[in-house]
Amino acid sequence: MDLGLTGKSVIVMAGSKGLGKATALEFAREGAKVVIGSRNKEELEKTAAAISEETGNDHISWKVCDITQASDIKELINFAGETNGGVDVLINNAGGPPAGGFDQFTDEDWQKAYELNLLSYIRAIREVLPHMREGGSGHILNFASSSIKQTLDNLLLSNTFRAGIVGLAKSLSQEFSKDNILINTLGPGRIATGRVEELDRMRAGKLDKSYEELKSSTEKSIPMGRYGDPSEFARQAVFLCSGANTYVTGQTLLVDGGLVKAL
Numbered sequence: 150m151d152l153g154l155t156g157k158s159v160i161v162m163a164g165s166k167g168l169g170k171a172t173a174l175e176f177a178r179e180g181a182k183v184v185i186g187s188r189n190k191e192e193l194e195k196t197a198a199a200i201s202e203e204t205g206n207d208h209i210s211w212k213v214c215d216i217t218q219a220s221d222i223k224e225l226i227n228f229a230g231e232t233n234g235g236v237d238v239l240i241n242n243a244g245g246p247p248a249g250g251f252d253q254f255t256d257e258d259w260q261k262a263y264e265l266n267l268l269s270y271i272r273a274i275r276e277v278l279p280h281m282r283e284g285g286s287g288h289i290l291n292f293a294s295s296s297i298k299q300t301l302d303n304l305l306l307s308n309t310f311r312a313g314i315v316g317l318a319k320s321l322s323q324e325f326s327k328d329n330i331l332i333n334t335l336g337p338g339r340i341a342t343g344r345v346e347e348l349d350r351m352r353a354g355k356l357d358k359s360y361e362e363l364k365s366s367t368e369k370s371i372p373m374g375r376y377g378d379p380s381e382f383a384r385q386a387v388f389l390c391s392g393a394n395t396y397v398t399g400q401t402l403l404v405d406g407g408l409v410k411a412l
Contacts, residue, residue: 152391153391153393158237160239162216164193165196167342169240171379172383172387184233190213217261226239235284238390239288267314291318293401295338336405339371349367372408389402
């Protein structure tokens, strides 16, 4: 199937590692022009070079971007528009907020999580809209978490603001359809990234287990019996933002190997 992504302009937020990096790589394989952003210049340079080398795609660019800063988001999106002749795809992505329960968090903690995991998405969408409207179409995909279907223990901040992402996307799908802009939400289950390993090690310590024991136990709770590979998640992201998707908008999809039992 031709996904129609050759030459398309794609932005991947938080794209230097983890799910963002895997997604940028898959878009590059399809011949898209990709701009990745994150706070770490060295990681961005290394990731962009690695993607170009692996795919043979020379249209991989990067720009330092702290997604909690409105000015950085604006500059990144304008850079992508100028470099690649517009913006066709926006991948909203951000690292997770701290783990913990209600009594642990201050107003400052709540504010930081809001700015990182919800307001950053709102700002990026606001900035990308003129580019997509000028181009006559677009795809926006918000990365979230399996908590959009079933809350996760000890991840209160994430549970709260990831749910907000779903409400945002569903609402905006109603507004943006007239502009032929599709917006969806994609939630990872237990995908083998550094963030998931960090949370597993933290949980293992609290349960007085080794990391290996905790991971083995978790894998048994997944119907497919294993953690997902980042590429498996990334390929779903690419499909939803490709020319093969012309009618799916306002939807949420989990890539979780059957882990979440909620409807």
